[in-house]
Amino acid sequence: MAVYTEIQVEDLIEFLANYSIGTLLSYKGIAEGVENSNYLVHTTLGTYILTLYEKRVCCDDLPFFIGLMEHVAGKGILSPLPVRTRDGVALGMLSGKKAALVTFLDGMSVRRPDAEHCRLLGAALAQFHLAAQDFAMTRPNALSLDGWAHLSHGVRARADEVQAGLQDFLSQELAFLKQAWVNDLPKGIIHADLFPDNVFFLQGKVSGLIDFYFACSDMFAYDVAICLNAWCFEVDGSYNMTKGLSLLAGYQSVRCLTAAEVDAFAVLCRGAALRFLLTRLVDWLDVPEGALVRPKNPLEYYKKLRFHQTMHHAQDYGLTPCV
């Protein structure tokens, strides 16, 4: 949850005067998003989400994120549509922060997805991949192999505080991934953070994908692996094969994975697990003074990574290419 920046009503009214969205009726800080401050804004013409970008979302990347949201919404993906001012600008300044207004999406995220949710999510992810394929901008993935090496180096001295032997484990896994990682799989724009909080459902359908602030250019199948990790493990750390099969089948109902993607899948799952293990470890070891967010336990991803180390082939996940 996060409301870092308080907005004064006078400032908001001045900000909204640039838009054609009616008169302000109310606004509430909402407990959503970790990186930014989010407000639900209610006007005479509708409901909107106002986001103030806090330091961790780099300002240089905002045109990419805004552009991507506009692009995929225009392709029919149910995702927040940035609202432009009368002058055609989608990114403004409010309370000293970069700010954007997007349309509000109905729907609820699920905390404990079932197999059907996983199937729907898989299909929505593939639809997003296809919709974003002709988006003109690119953004390198700072959280891939090189990024992991950098993060691992940063936590080296303190990883064993969290679990004995963790630093050695990280070094070995990184060494494995350096030689096993592939780079020649189908690429495009990936969401890279499509966790259950970022997917809304309504009446048995996906009603919204949100939070595009980790989106970047990378391999599609890596995004599938991120989702498998986020959606198909139980609270006790066990992998749910039914959910995994369902997610993969949902994805392939829209976009077939190539033979090369299938071959690489087990390695991609390990990389995807290491990525979240490392960033959570960084957050865990460095909770800022007065933080409103309790960091997520990195060991959840340690367990997932350990599981994937026992899986050597795509068949172990029940994954086969489309027929």
Place this chain on the structure above:
Amino acid sequence: MAVYTEIQVEDLIEFLANYSIGTLLSYKGIAEGVENSNYLVHTTLGTYILTLYEKRVCCDDLPFFIGLMEHVAGKGILSPLPVRTRDGVALGMLSGKKAALVTFLDGMSVRRPDAEHCRLLGAALAQFHLAAQDFAMTRPNALSLDGWAHLSHGVRARADEVQAGLQDFLSQELAFLKQAWVNDLPKGIIHADLFPDNVFFLQGKVSGLIDFYFACSDMFAYDVAICLNAWCFEVDGSYNMTKGLSLLAGYQSVRCLTAAEVDAFAVLCRGAALRFLLTRLVDWLDVPEGALVRPKNPLEYYKKLRFHQTMHHAQDYGLTPCV
């Protein structure tokens, strides 16, 4: 800000099935209220606020609060109207907590009220006093003279950590108030916490009074004193006489203060300042582990109390009874 209890979507759908308010479309935890968890709930039929009562609001008092909200809303006060289930029940259970659903009110609170806001607030307070006058239930004010003595005793050992000499100051003020306090002024239900966060404005009018969880039976003029303290001081601690006069005139435009109320006003202001000084001191000295709320500085109310100690007569505030 506060979202202490996370609600699972399945639980919420089951809870809402008892009401005739349509189908759930979305719900968001909002950063509002300190004592409870609040969610903005959007259904096919409208927008509602769902409150989960956390430990500090005593369950025994909930029927009083709910009943009061229904009573004053029925009298035309713009305040949240509790929604009843099809079985006529306004208080239910959700996620293991007592829970109530109320109508959503448009409008925005102001952080730095001007004199006109103070006038409107004063009038709204008086309207509330009159509207609640024939409410059948009562609730003793646990935060009056006896309560202050109890709180003061509790912080005795540590008050000087916050400011040197504060414990002596508290003892002396309490001794003064014990002899100077009056009890025979016009009474009824008071809001007792009508701070700027709890008053919404829209298009130059009060559009909502919220947060009735400190409401109790006490002297009307004491409620006026609470508001004067909350609305008419500047950030630097100085009293703004223009705002004070405006608040008092607004109040008296609806309900005349009696000569006895006017006479007692300076003492009531001191009591009202001591009450918030003490409760803030308690919160300041005892921040629970993992708290999401940063406690408010008690010394803001120390300064206000020091100011009131220099004011001896209602005339010092420019206050006179209605002609």
